[in-house]
Amino acid sequence: xxxxxxxxxxxxxxxxxxxxxxxxxxxxxxxxxxxxxxxxxxxxxxxxxxxxxxxxxxxxxxxxxxxxxxxxxxxxxxxxxxxxxxxxxxxxxxxxxxxxxxxxxxxxxxxxxxxxxxxxxxxxxxxxxxxxxxxxxxxxxxxxxxxxxxxxxxxxxxxxxxxxxxxxxxxxxxxxxxxxxxxxxxxxxxxxxxxxxxxxxxxxxxxxxxxxxxxxxxxxxxxxxxxxxxxxxxxxxxxxxxxxxxxxxxxxxxxxxxxxxxxxxxxxxxxxxxxxxxxxxxxxxxxxxxxxxxxxxxxxxxxxxxxxxxxxxxxxxxxxxxxxxxxxxx
Amino acid sequence: xxxxxxxxxxxxxxxxxxxxxxxxxxxxxxxxxxxxxxxxxxxxxxxxxxxxxxxxxxxxxxxxxxxxxxxxxxxxxxxxxxxxxxxxxxxxxxxxxxxxxxxxxxxxxxxxxxxxxxxxxxxxxxxxxxxxxxxxxxxxxxxxxxxxxxxxxxxxxxxxxxxxxxxxxxxxxxxxxxxxxxxxxxxxxxxxxxxxxxxxxxxxxxxxxxxxxxxxxxxxxxxxxxxxxxxxxxxxxxxxxxxxxxxxxxxxxxxxxxxxxxxxxxxxxxxxxxxxxxxxxxxxxxxxxxxxxxxxxxxxxxxxxxxxxxxxxxxxxxxxxxxxxxxxxx
Numbered sequence: 001x002x003x004x005x006x007x008x009x010x011x012x013x014x015x016x017x018x019x020x021x022x023x024x025x026x027x028x029x030x031x032x033x034x035x036x037x038x039x040x041x042x043x044x045x046x047x048x049x050x051x052x053x054x055x056x057x058x059x060x061x062x063x064x065x066x067x068x069x070x071x072x073x074x075x076x077x078x079x080x081x082x083x084x085x086x087x088x089x090x091x092x093x094x095x096x097x098x099x100x101x102x103x104x105x106x107x108x109x110x111x112x113x114x115x116x117x118x119x120x121x122x123x124x125x126x127x128x129x130x131x132x133x134x135x136x137x138x139x140x141x142x143x144x145x146x147x148x149x150x151x152x153x154x155x156x157x158x159x160x161x162x163x164x165x166x167x168x169x170x171x172x173x174x175x176x177x178x179x180x181x182x183x184x185x186x187x188x189x190x191x192x193x194x195x196x197x198x199x200x201x202x203x204x205x206x207x208x209x210x211x212x213x214x215x216x217x218x219x220x221x222x223x224x225x226x227x228x229x230x231x232x233x234x235x236x237x238x239x240x241x242x243x244x245x246x247x248x249x250x251x252x253x254x255x256x257x258x259x260x261x262x263x264x265x266x267x268x269x270x271x272x273x274x275x276x277x278x279x280x281x282x283x284x285x286x287x288x289x290x291x292x293x294x295x296x297x298x299x300x301x302x303x304x305x306x307x308x309x310x311x312x313x314x315x316x317x318x319x320x321x322x323x324x325x326x327x328x329x330x
Numbered sequence: 331x332x333x334x335x336x337x338x339x340x341x342x343x344x345x346x347x348x349x350x351x352x353x354x355x356x357x358x359x360x361x362x363x364x365x366x367x368x369x370x371x372x373x374x375x376x377x378x379x380x381x382x383x384x385x386x387x388x389x390x391x392x393x394x395x396x397x398x399x400x401x402x403x404x405x406x407x408x409x410x411x412x413x414x415x416x417x418x419x420x421x422x423x424x425x426x427x428x429x430x431x432x433x434x435x436x437x438x439x440x441x442x443x444x445x446x447x448x449x450x451x452x453x454x455x456x457x458x459x460x461x462x463x464x465x466x467x468x469x470x471x472x473x474x475x476x477x478x479x480x481x482x483x484x485x486x487x488x489x490x491x492x493x494x495x496x497x498x499x500x501x502x503x504x505x506x507x508x509x510x511x512x513x514x515x516x517x518x519x520x521x522x523x524x525x526x527x528x529x530x531x532x533x534x535x536x537x538x539x540x541x542x543x544x545x546x547x548x549x550x551x552x553x554x555x556x557x558x559x560x561x562x563x564x565x566x567x568x569x570x571x572x573x574x575x576x577x578x579x580x581x582x583x584x585x586x587x588x589x590x591x592x593x594x595x596x597x598x599x600x601x602x603x604x605x606x607x608x609x610x611x612x613x614x615x616x617x618x619x620x621x622x623x624x625x626x627x628x629x630x631x632x633x634x635x636x637x638x639x640x641x642x643x644x645x646x647x648x649x650x651x652x653x654x655x656x657x658x659x660x
Binding site for chain 1: 362366370420427428445450451452453455461462464465466467468469471473476477478480483484488491492
């Protein structure tokens, strides 16, 4: 997810090692004696891309340990990082069912290859394994917090489904949805990563806020890429939001300031799922720019949340991670 | 699930109270400030029927406490019973998506009423809440065991999906599937119910075995009801297994002994999903009787597993529960 600048070269190797350990833990957790199961898990492990959530978890752990990278040797931290990635993978597999998507990370989705039924059950298997692995950390309180996060995440998805094809979806409701469906987990990576590393309450809270703000920015960037990205770079079918009647921030902001004639054309584009017309209207307006400006504000708010803490020199790494959420093209 | 005979009248009221407490815990756990979520949970709570899993959990708790019904006041036991029911409800909601089913407990399924997407996400919300509630019991080891059970359950479902439309599915593989998808959870109710009640290892293990055998018998009875039940009594669409290409025990046993001409007709009925023909062929043979005999053997094996233990007089209640698994018509 991030390039590590020379000033933090000493963190690059331990972080890369720990991400490798997260991948191995992810794979060993999902091992099954049944090829019908293990083949599917192998397919899903190809979905792994940016590793935002494990990176956030591990970096928050180092930050809470005031820059001491040896904290990455703590097995609980590696397990937690694998757990959050597994939860994320489960949401991808089920989202692809919800969206009837064909492509993911440049390959076929499980639902496309093996049918919706298998994709539903594979997602369940990932959720189940995530909680199993989380519980093996041995701290019931941590699993309670993780359960709160996934409850919140599912609520966000259910509210979003409730508002499909709803042009009346307003900005506060949109924000509530993305706070829940995306920001809660990324925030959880910051908060729980710091907690497992032994961070004090103020540090855990600040890194949690940092993650939440990044999560919101990340989702807004995702919304923009779905409208205006390069399909090869993004690696998945674009225009999914419009195809499934999801109103996203650029369109909400476009509607917000559109004069009556343009408003009608946007309504028409949305209702008829006409992505070309919608993109044309967006490019004529400032909806996309305002959405991006909003994402930048959230990144700034996230960086402000960790201001004044002693994070042992990891501050600039966290700022780089924050910036990459906006600059990414995939 | 069971009628309590007069010899155990003193257990009837505490058990009914505890089941009431389980229902309340189930509902309070799923409360959401969002009507889009809480309306769905209310709908799902209507799916509750036999309460086999909570009953098994609570009864195993009393049995492990040598008949002391005051163990039911232990909040952890009530929570655990709500957790296993929630996991079961999640599997029903997702199974209905997998089976494209329209009816459940005499009402419409969530997928039929609100679409597959909402049903997928609601099932996820139930799984998430089940683990959240389990973790609040405060025993990480218990949540690990629960995670092992749900991992096993999902594996069973995935193996079953892998064998859809597979006439070559043999008896050992069938048994492996139902052990995992059904018996693991019912066995877990026995084992973990006893554990939370402070049972010793031998008692927990025996009640776990008891539950597993009942789970197998329960699933075989389910398979038979799906072929030969009364739809009004069963409360759901029948013939689902055949419609989704699931080979079940009566048909496996029918194929096992069929002379060549009947074998061909069974293959034809299975491949063309012709439920009338399949039922006719089953009734001409002893496939159904042999499946039922197998279920009875499992019930006997379950009862034998708890033989010789001091369960404080709950033995006959457990035997009644075991018998009801076979005699039920819904």
